[in-house]
Amino acid sequence: GVAMIDHHRELRQGAPEVIFGEGKSAAQLQAIVARMQQRGGNILATRLDLDKGRALLSDFPEGQFDPEARTFALIQKPVNQIGRGTIAVVSAGTSDLPVAREAAVTARLLGHQVEELVDVGVAGLHRLFARADVLRRAAVIIVVAGMEGALPSVVGGLVAAPVIAVPTSVGYGAAFGGVAALLGMLNSCAGGVTVVNIDNGFGAAYAAHRINQGETP
Amino acid sequence: GVAMIDHHRELRQGAPEVIFGEGKSAAQLQAIVARMQQRGGNILATRLDLDKGRALLSDFPEGQFDPEARTFALIQKPVNQIGRGTIAVVSAGTSDLPVAREAAVTARLLGHQVEELVDVGVAGLHRLFARADVLRRAAVIIVVAGMEGALPSVVGGLVAAPVIAVPTSVGYGAAFGGVAALLGMLNSCAGGVTVVNIDNGFGAAYAAHRINQGETP
Amino acid sequence: GVAMIDHHRELRQGAPEVIFGEGKSAAQLQAIVARMQQRGGNILATRLDLDKGRALLSDFPEGQFDPEARTFALIQKPVNQIGRGTIAVVSAGTSDLPVAREAAVTARLLGHQVEELVDVGVAGLHRLFARADVLRRAAVIIVVAGMEGALPSVVGGLVAAPVIAVPTSVGYGAAFGGVAALLGMLNSCAGGVTVVNIDNGFGAAYAAHRINQGETP
Amino acid sequence: GVAMIDHHRELRQGAPEVIFGEGKSAAQLQAIVARMQQRGGNILATRLDLDKGRALLSDFPEGQFDPEARTFALIQKPVNQIGRGTIAVVSAGTSDLPVAREAAVTARLLGHQVEELVDVGVAGLHRLFARADVLRRAAVIIVVAGMEGALPSVVGGLVAAPVIAVPTSVGYGAAFGGVAALLGMLNSCAGGVTVVNIDNGFGAAYAAHRINQGETP
Amino acid sequence: GVAMIDHHRELRQGAPEVIFGEGKSAAQLQAIVARMQQRGGNILATRLDLDKGRALLSDFPEGQFDPEARTFALIQKPVNQIGRGTIAVVSAGTSDLPVAREAAVTARLLGHQVEELVDVGVAGLHRLFARADVLRRAAVIIVVAGMEGALPSVVGGLVAAPVIAVPTSVGYGAAFGGVAALLGMLNSCAGGVTVVNIDNGFGAAYAAHRINQGETP
Amino acid sequence: GVAMIDHHRELRQGAPEVIFGEGKSAAQLQAIVARMQQRGGNILATRLDLDKGRALLSDFPEGQFDPEARTFALIQKPVNQIGRGTIAVVSAGTSDLPVAREAAVTARLLGHQVEELVDVGVAGLHRLFARADVLRRAAVIIVVAGMEGALPSVVGGLVAAPVIAVPTSVGYGAAFGGVAALLGMLNSCAGGVTVVNIDNGFGAAYAAHRINQGETP
Amino acid sequence: GVAMIDHHRELRQGAPEVIFGEGKSAAQLQAIVARMQQRGGNILATRLDLDKGRALLSDFPEGQFDPEARTFALIQKPVNQIGRGTIAVVSAGTSDLPVAREAAVTARLLGHQVEELVDVGVAGLHRLFARADVLRRAAVIIVVAGMEGALPSVVGGLVAAPVIAVPTSVGYGAAFGGVAALLGMLNSCAGGVTVVNIDNGFGAAYAAHRINQGETP
Amino acid sequence: GVAMIDHHRELRQGAPEVIFGEGKSAAQLQAIVARMQQRGGNILATRLDLDKGRALLSDFPEGQFDPEARTFALIQKPVNQIGRGTIAVVSAGTSDLPVAREAAVTARLLGHQVEELVDVGVAGLHRLFARADVLRRAAVIIVVAGMEGALPSVVGGLVAAPVIAVPTSVGYGAAFGGVAALLGMLNSCAGGVTVVNIDNGFGAAYAAHRINQGETP
Ligand SMILES: Nc1ncnc2c1ncn2[C@@H]1O[C@H](COP(=O)(O)O)[C@@H](O)[C@H]1O
Ligand SMILES: Nc1ncnc2c1ncn2[C@@H]1O[C@H](COP(=O)(O)O)[C@@H](O)[C@H]1O
Ligand SMILES: Nc1ncnc2c1ncn2[C@@H]1O[C@H](COP(=O)(O)O)[C@@H](O)[C@H]1O
Ligand SMILES: Nc1ncnc2c1ncn2[C@@H]1O[C@H](COP(=O)(O)O)[C@@H](O)[C@H]1O
Ligand SMILES: [Mg+2]
Ligand SMILES: [Mg+2]
Ligand SMILES: [Mg+2]
Ligand SMILES: [Mg+2]
């Protein structure tokens, strides 16, 4: 067998192991999902292109493939709703949507209420201010932005909730595949913003889950 | 006046503005502390060398200068104890201590209970496992490490609590002043680890405060 | 002689050659200023430390050394006031002041009206909005910021005037001596923001001069 | 809806929001253009490949797709001619043309007169000098160059007008996708040259528009 | 002829020259293998895609093409079993398998006993500890890991045997094609871990061969 | 017209302008060659893929397309043989051949005698020493190497002739597309080795031409 | 207490924990050595400047401070001579000596016979060939080089023994503090060369110890 | 002895080994010069600070220490004048002088006629054109420039002679210690410009010597 799945993880961390789809063949993915299916838990795979998504759907037609989020989910038991409050997923531009959706899909599968704000970047801040209510009622805020990655600083300056910043690879030239946004976020002048890897919507949702878990809303 | 202090911040974010000491002269720092002192709140300045620390102490002898953490604190009103649980500050090596201490000082000033674990790096994991109780009872864990920055992955794999990773500039050569540790942490294979800037103990504590605030223990 | 001064420059570019003080010895600087003095124009030298500033003052006591801006100016003929409007110099944090001052000193010497806004960074945007009048009446806006360098995007989204962004080396760790701010500014989502080198207050003022020249206010 | 268009922008900045075509699907682009069309303004989309250009043309046959500039424009109302003078777009080599054309198309759509100079790089400067008249009569000069990016320094040394430098990704090896040109331009020894992102012809035109607007020629 | 094969190498280094398949055409590879075949030794080519593997198989049907390891081997004489002990090849994640297999194929062809451990990354260390026997009986351990590359530090802290770390290009964003793992391994806090190039399973096996050779088991 | 060809160049520099094929379309290349053909000189285009080469051949069947060197040459007048001695083109590995061939084709077209040494890398130095006669009789030596780029140091330590080092993009992982070789060559401990851009066989030949011209052999 | 010393390490890895002197104060070092002294083993500290060395000598006058190697050793029990053969420490230039000495001191303290070769860089290879006997009789070879780091490739091509390459920070400009040498060594065309961190003579010796241990000579 | 001097070098390469002064102590330098003095040749040491220069002068008062070039020369036998023509050393700005002088000192010691042009950077090209005669009569041209490093492209476009470009570490911010100039020069659009390491005036002179040697003028 090619994978030694960490079945203890749910016990230790309150969430099942999630399958990283990149660099695995469709056949490997099908085998891993099949093995995990037998244990009866919910299954999530991320970073799947269309071909892998379709391959999984053909083996597991009851699963859900989301081509924008690039995720495949197989729900085998009801998702327990948990969380001290909602998780807001805020994205700066239209092009950042796939990463924001990966975060939203993951957070919902882990049992959280999610609210999404789209295309509210810093060059036209009235769009963000108009939706400040969403920010204010969130228990955790995930902020997704490419290019200069400035949005988390503005959000972090507006609210007291934990802010998780996700740089995206959106942009070109000196965006360097997300490095400009990553550095901007790491240097945020709004204290207490934390950062995950470029395009890592999954990781942001998982971190939000660590923060928001433990209480039913 | 050289600084336009953000006095609203405490209302918006539940914590006062903290003075960034690097690149400010002792005279500038003395002026800023004097101005903030008049408003009666608690004051914290970070990244102070010995000379700046002493200059502040001579103007404000009731303050506390911590030469290891490189912080100066002026307590003018009692610190309210808040938090869902303790904040654990875990550091990999002896040389990472200044950054860990900056985090601990900041978190305590913001009202949190802090437990510290020192010198429990991944090359001798029995030292960490021997103190797993500290990790298990923490509401938030700050993990401070230089060199390869592997400790947050191990901690993140052991517990379900939020893990904030702080890379340090400890190391030489291909450590590149903390870049190796930063990249390691951003790529942590333990889901949901979030990261702050290199040597940013303050930022980690502030993020832990955002997570842990809101309830009295 | 060590320098072949470009005396034609004033004719071609409407501004005299400015002396770059870094990497020149005090003696070299004194010799160059002495030679330029004989032609009767106004003289500016930048990036001078205290020792070089004092050396120039002792040879040319009628000059002005500004230790914060790190500039030395020798006014030999009245500065003609020019410009379609004021030049606003906006800086994000207290630590960015030396670069902002270098820009202001240079712009004033080239004949422009300058208005300065200090410490209005994006983590507390109400400070900037409170001074929007300064932005609105400016013909050109220079925005100086370190760390994540997000301020030019916000300013560029508020006004129609030309915005020149100056990244500073303020910050630490993944600020990489101004690279984070530089990349942020180059990737600004506010269209039409242009950028100069890290800490290059002089260059920003010179660019503002190119834009604002040609008309008396 | 996937995009929250910033319709106020024309009021605040004197130019409509421009659609960034990269990373958006043809379907998303068609939907965004359709929505903007209803407001009656002029529409521009940039960084479109052949397929996206054709998709837009089939929905909006009255639009203009320029395959070299990679732009799509939909003119719904006459473009007001504005500007203190012409905008010169100067490019160093034949391979820099797509970026230069993106700048020219954008500037013309914003209402400016544009003059173009092509293939006048620094290895044969007589070609540039032969066209110095174009440089001298321009109110703003956009200089587009890849490889070592030296042309803006030469142009900036010849004229007093504002110079906006655009590095291109033309080159190979140690050109690093435009980084060599970008660094060259940021370090230009001709004072007051400002820089936009690699390949960002759009941004250069928008900056030129900020400078040149406000007066009819 | 395009290649001047180093036939002395077996004498000097105890192992034949291995063909580096990347950047060579199928025709070049076929010609080189044909020439080496005449000398009667065993032949190995690495970094072959499917097309090159098939081209070699069609000319040399007695050879073995391993599509996962991306190697082609032509055994013309029995492989002498050598070595002080086994070589363990340990890999962190399923996606690291191709590199681990390249190492295992190479080491076996050079005459060593190989034991493989798969998917035992640091986020679930019990999986590694459960197989500590394999580590303890190995004369040399090759540890293959992408992302943060932390596994060699843990292994190096557990055993006294030589540890050769192989970073892989598995990961995305700030993994930078294996750079994060490479830096992590170079900065390992477990003393005496050595490192080879990213994805260089071949080089790790060759180094293990240099260490383990000289004695029959 | 898209190109302003520098026809004076032959007078100023003793060699005609050479067409850089990358980033130009087949149609642009055909137009440029047609225009240059009318002036009667010899024409060279470099960095052409198969499609562009064939397009040029179909328009100019008398030309020579070399698919390995990726060059197209159109000889319209006899090449004058010049040079103080031969130019040696030495390459480290089989995979470096395309770059070495580009250098050889260019040097021959400029009128020089060329001798080629292939696959003589530093891991088996006896191969180089066996051909030391070629090195000793050369007036200029071009050394082409990828990976660690060590060969120019060894050659530069053996002979007194000018050595021009060409790093290639051969390698993977920490070769970083030729950066490792480039840095190695720039830091050569053999005094007086000079370096051109990664994969720039053309530039090396042109530099050798500048050195070797002026005398008939 | 600031340090949790890993006393088990000698059992697990056959060598005691070594103190990393950089970033620790003299007082911290004195405290750590005092604590370790009580257990009776041999003690080594590395990367000590003159002041720290003298501070340790004043507390532990029976210790040995080597200012070139920058090490402090306290021998409390006889060093057992172990090893299959000698360890050769070969360095390219005079400036590489401190790193080579750190390796030699460490290896001797761990019980190995060491032979040193100095100033045998690749620009004058006859110096290395003249001492080939040392290379041939070594069980392990440590090769120390800065600048282009080419020496390990040549050594690795001459012998069958394990070669551990140590890049040094010797050089300037594009040496980038040892990065050029590091990359050269990681890309060595001599198969099976492994690499440690820049200037890490200690790590190379520790790796050599892992390889060479287990047998008395 | 710490150094194994390569005394054969003069025979092989027509020039003696030159001592690299950086990273060697004054005592080491004195010992090396003393040893070389006994062989009677001319001696050159480079990259010496004031202290090392004075230490050498006190031991060898007949030597010449040039504090600007940072060189020490000990002439023991007349320097033979060689060379096909003069070597021109051209520098862009006053701050580049130390590197230009290192080149000039070295070239003169190796027997060449040198002409120097200072402060003729590309922002005021009339200064260079006014001295075109110097360029035209040179057999080899060394061009020294920091910041954007554009001067070699202009010079290379004007003349047919070999051009050796030396980037300097002059500049700040995005000059990155000479990297901007280095990349600019490697990407020069003037064919056949070759490049040496940042600040390597010595290497440029040595390369010029390789080119210009062999004939008496
Ligand atoms: N050690 C630190 N690292 C990063 N940011 C800090 C640090 N200490 C204070 N700050 C932030 O710096 C800001 C104040 O900057 P300034 O206006 O320059 O004093 C505050 O908003 C703090 O959130
Ligand atoms: N070629 C371009 N380069 C950089 N920015 C652009 C370009 N084209 C449009 N934009 C900007 O992209 C923004 C729209 O982004 P989006 O919301 O993702 O469509 C607008 O504010 C434009 O100012
Ligand atoms: N996968 C690999 N990675 C690195 N080096 C390799 C690999 N496979 C073969 N080599 C080396 O490449 C050299 C042959 O290169 P070449 O002459 O281009 O075929 C041999 O000396 C091998 O040591
Ligand atoms: N300024 C310099 N830059 C680069 N290499 C130099 C310099 N000066 C001397 N060298 C070289 O350094 C070598 C001597 O190094 P070392 O053995 O450390 O003295 C000689 O081979 C010279 O070619
Ligand atoms: Mg938008
Ligand atoms: Mg420790
Ligand atoms: Mg502030
Ligand atoms: Mg051209």
Ligand SMILES: [Mg+2]
């Ligand atoms: Mg796994």
Ligand SMILES: [Mg+2]
């Ligand atoms: Mg070969």
Ligand SMILES: [Mg+2]
């Ligand atoms: Mg030497």
Ligand SMILES: [Mg+2]
């Ligand atoms: Mg000058």
